[in-house]
Amino acid sequence: MSSDFVGIHSYQRNDYLDAIEAALKxxxxxxxxxxxxxxxFRRIPSIRVAPGLNPYHATVADIGYGFDAVQGTIQRIRQGDLIPLEKEMLVFDLDTLRISEKQLSPNFELAVQGADPSVFYLVEQSRYLNRQIAKMIKRANKLGQSFLGPEWEAIRAKNEKIQAIPRL
Incomplete structure (x- = not known):
């Protein structure tokens, strides 16, 4: 079995993987x-029982797992592991991370709705950091798209059916 990255110089592949990793870090x-x-937030009475707190916390955890998945795939590619469909794995991991990020803001806004004014500073800091997370995920995805060119969209379209399966 050979690498999916045949025809791509290793220095070019590594440059893109370095840039994706830097954004993810x-x-x-x-x-x-x-x-x-x-x-x-669980210690703040006005937020503790907010209906969005658990989904927001789960989304943050999901994004953490997504970062780990992308890094794991990149590490396996760099080590030269002979993994089938490595491009597909990279696209799947990055795009799944993008999907998780889409859930971040609505869940956050629901979680902090009705928050006591005394915690607005934390709410604003979280909002700012959420935007930073989203920005870096979008950057990593754009780098992946640049790296794989038109192949990205073809792979993503195939992955879409798998991503539609709800997580347990």
């Missing part, structure tokens, strides 16, 4: 702070 740093704040 910035997003992960923001996610870590958001996760801490989100956990702290």
């Amino acid at each position: 910035k997003g992960m740093a923001a996610k870590e702070v958001v996760c801490s704040i989100t956990t702290g």
